[in-house]
Amino acid sequence: MSKPVNYSDLEQARTAIADYVIETPLFQSRRLNDWLGHEIFFKAENLQRVGAFKxxxxxxxxxxxxxxxxxxxxxxxxxxxxxxxxxxxxxxxxxxxxxxxxxxxxxxxxxxxxxxxxxxxxxxxxxxxxxxxxxxxxxxxxxxxISPFNDKAVIAGQGTATIEAIEQMPDVPDALFAPCGGGGLLSGMWIAARELAPNAQVIGVEPETANDAWRSIQAGKITPLDTPSDSIADGVRTYEIGDITFEYLKQMDDFMLVSEQRIMYWTQWLQHLLKLHIETASAMSMDAVYQWLQQQSSPKKVMVMLSGGNIDAAMMRRIWAEDQLQEIPRL
Amino acid sequence: MSKPVNYSDLEQARTAIADYVIETPLFQSRRLNDWLGHEIFFKAENLQRVGAFKxxxxxxxxxxxxxxxxxxxxxxxxxxxxxxxxxxxxxxxxxxxxxxxxxxxxxxxxxxxxxxxxxxxxxxxxxxxxxxxxxxxxxxxxxxxISPFNDKAVIAGQGTATIEAIEQMPDVPDALFAPCGGGGLLSGMWIAARELAPNAQVIGVEPETANDAWRSIQAGKITPLDTPSDSIADGVRTYEIGDITFEYLKQMDDFMLVSEQRIMYWTQWLQHLLKLHIETASAMSMDAVYQWLQQQSSPKKVMVMLSGGNIDAAMMRRIWAEDQLQEIPRL
The missing domain is CATH 3.40.50.1100 (Rossmann fold)
Incomplete structure (x- = not known):
């Protein structure tokens, strides 16, 4: 399959939606950077219209x-x-x-x-x-x-978040992380990064219990979940990725899985440190960052896409059921 | 007692701390504005250094x-x-x-x-x-x-948040709301408002169960709580206001009390609508806004000081114990 979405499509999308969407800010936590010894930049798409990059x-x-x-x-x-x-x-x-x-x-x-x-x-x-x-x-x-992810215009639109984030960063990032549901956000990230940060690693993140994209990449073909997922990362419980997004997902530099416990851990910590109301799917990526940083031997600059902030009360109770803030994140 | 803190003190404070503190953004919720038929601007001091206006x-x-x-x-x-x-x-x-x-x-x-x-x-x-x-x-x-509130420099420093907020608003506000613990934030707000928005009402807000400032104003003298408060608004459980802040607090245009249930209600709704991790003491003021707007006969522009966002896990559990998002806020 030839690549159906190009960087120029993302640029067109950016111009077309500029009057309607928000150029969301990048956030940092000085304390988190101190603890980890790296610089993490968070793109706050929870502050986007309708509360998500969507x-x-x-x-x-x-x-x-x-x-x-x-x-x-x-x-x-x-x-x-x-x-x-x-x-x-x-x-x-x-x-x-x-x-x-x-x-x-x-x-x-x-x-x-x-x-x-x-x-x-x-x-x-x-x-x-x-x-x-x-x-x-x-x-x-x-x-x-309108498909939530397996659509060229949708992928081009989601990619604009990564263009903005890279432009807002003081330096070219060493790695970019985004959660993977159907893969629209991550496909857009890959297209943007190949143009603007060609040496940056682009890394997809899924819950261990909703790892259909990871399994599809391993198998070399689209592989749905065996059973529906009840992952706490409700935004990325997607049963099956699409044929368009699969073409991009299999080109990722890495794909990482995160346990339910660690998703809860990072959701509490990022809400606490960034003072932002963010979804579990957003915070999940930070555990992949943490895993990735453990393998690095020099200080890195990474960007994490915070995908959204729409959380119902039952999910908030589930996120905060146990106290995760007793254990400080250090490498 | 002569007034010990003037607007020029706030201006001096602003210059002195400019290199260290953040000019925090104002937030709005379009949906909340639509529901209420007024414009509410939120000054996000939860995004301030150390997570609070302090x-x-x-x-x-x-x-x-x-x-x-x-x-x-x-x-x-x-x-x-x-x-x-x-x-x-x-x-x-x-x-x-x-x-x-x-x-x-x-x-x-x-x-x-x-x-x-x-x-x-x-x-x-x-x-x-x-x-x-x-x-x-x-x-x-x-x-x-260093006193948390009964100190001239502290009051002048806190007042800089209101100066910024009024400057950031597109129009002069009709009313300004802030929570009252010891009264430092509110005293600073009063001083700033008298200079920059002399016709705006300045309204203090306390929990019903930690109403020492309200009681002090009623009694005409500083009156501590009878017993320590266990209000969910833990940031403003102060037992007693100070002699410096009392001079300002008794000049407020109004002082409003909020029930525990309504503090919880607005904390959930403001976290949800603004996508910000904010304390109960911050969200509490929104109920006073709601009470005040019920008495208004034309559209108003109001500013709410979101005081901070430092919340431990036990408090998050308490905030989200019941689902408050089933009942939409409408006037």
Whole structure:
């Protein structure tokens, strides 16, 4: 397969969405840097519109439809979280009706946020019903189903977060880390890094208990999870990556796995040190950084993509169930 | 009593600490503004050095000693939280040894943070022992006890947060809200507002269960709590305000009390909407804003001082024990 997304696509996406998304700041923790002896830069996409990097890809995908399709009647998406809000928000920006499919078990706060952006929400029991609807939608002119990751415009949009982050850093990074759900964020990161920081390592991160991308890379073919994951990193429980993202994911410099305990550990520590409300999927990457730094013999500069900050109360209780702040992170 | 702190003192403080403290950003939540029909601006002092506005007053107090005292051998403070870290941090900035008194029950993370800034920490059982030490310290030349609020330099330093916030706002605010512990932050806010936003209301906020400032204002004299407070707003459980701060506190336009349940409610909602890790004492003010807005008949612009973001794991569990995000805040 030829590479379907180029750096110039990311640049186009950046221009196209500039008026709608936020150039989020980079954060550092002096104490963490002191403890580790390296410099870690955190790109705070939790402060992005709709509270996650997904706003970038969602915005660019919807805007591209508006710009290129002869008629856009309605957009559709299925998601239990950030992608739902991103498509709902982007559709309202460009005055397009949206229908979002969410599982009946979705939390009240995520449901409300999606409705607040003006979308029609359909609650489903069985994901198979939605797959049928998706096929029907894609056959109707003017109706568009927007994938959360396996879509060229979505990947280009997500890549803009990495372009910004590299530009904001005082030096070219030695390594870049991002969580992997379906792989859209990480694919965009890879494309941006190859242009702007060609010597930087690009490293993907997954929970041990939701390691479908890691398994796909090992097997050399897309390999879904055996059973649905209940990982505390709820943003990256994705069952299966896509054929477009797989082409990028298999080129990563490394792919690292993180235990549930360490995800909880770093979520507490990064909330505490950065004073940011960030998701477990975001903090998870910091454990991969920690593992990677243990192998380094000189001070490094790394960038961590904090993917989002939409967390319901039940998850906050799960994150803070035990005190992880008694053990200071040192190398 | 003549007013001991003037606006020019705040300006001097601002210049003196500019190289050390952060000009923290203002945040807004579009969704909250939509729900309430008003514009709320949040000054994010949780992103300040040491994680709280206390860095400002601590820095200015220590720097003033360095600049004005003939000899500075050592600085001292008693605190179970942010003031301890602020003095320890500021002392290290100006190369002065520091001794911090903390109760034996202090959390490991707060103890560690204070030690990390290089201070000698003395753990005490009984606060009366510390009062004896405080008197002795104040009689020794070159040794200085730094009050967390009843100190002119501290008040001037805290006031710089309000100067910045008013300058950052697109319009002059209609009202300014801050939590009241000992009253240093609020006194500084009052002084700044009288110069920069003379028509703005300045409103202090306390927990119902730690209402010593409110009671002092009602009684016309400093009135301590009957019993120590266990309010969830641990940053403002202060037993008694000071004689310097009382002069300002009694001039406030209003003083509002907030229930424990509402403190928890707004802490969850502001963490969720702003994506910031903020203390209960910070979020508490938002309930006073909500009460105040209910009395208004036209759209208002208000500023809320988010005082800090140092929260231990036990407090995070207490904050998130029940799901407050089911009930959306609307007027």
């Amino acid at each position: 706003a970038r890809g969602g915005c660019y995908a919807v805007r591209s439809l508006r710009a290129n399709a002869s008629s856009v009647e309605r957009v559709y998406a299925r998601s239990l979280g950030n992608h739902a809000q991103a498509v709902a928000w982007a559709a309202r920006l460009f005055d397009i009706p949206a229908t979002i499919y969410m599982p009946k078990t979705v939390s009240a706060v995520k449901l409300q946020a999606t409705k607040d952006y003006g979308a029609d929400v359909v609650l489903y029991d069985d994901i198979k019903e939605v797959s049928v609807v998706e096929k029907e939608v894609n056959e109707r002119p003017g109706h568009f189903w | 860095a400002r007053g601590g820095c200015y107090a220590v720097r003033s000693l360095r600049a004005n005292a003939s000899s500075v051998e050592r600085v001292y403070a008693r605190s179970l939280g942010n003031h301890a870290q602020a003095v320890a941090w500021a002392a290290r900035l100006f190369d002065i040894p520091a001794t911090i008194y903390m109760p034996k029950t202090v959390s490991a993370v707060k103890l560690q943070a204070t030690k990390d800034y290089g201070a000698d920490v003395v753990l005490y059982d009984d606060i009366k022992e510390v009062s004896v030490v405080e008197k002795e310290v104040n009689e020794r030349p070159g040794h200085f006890w």
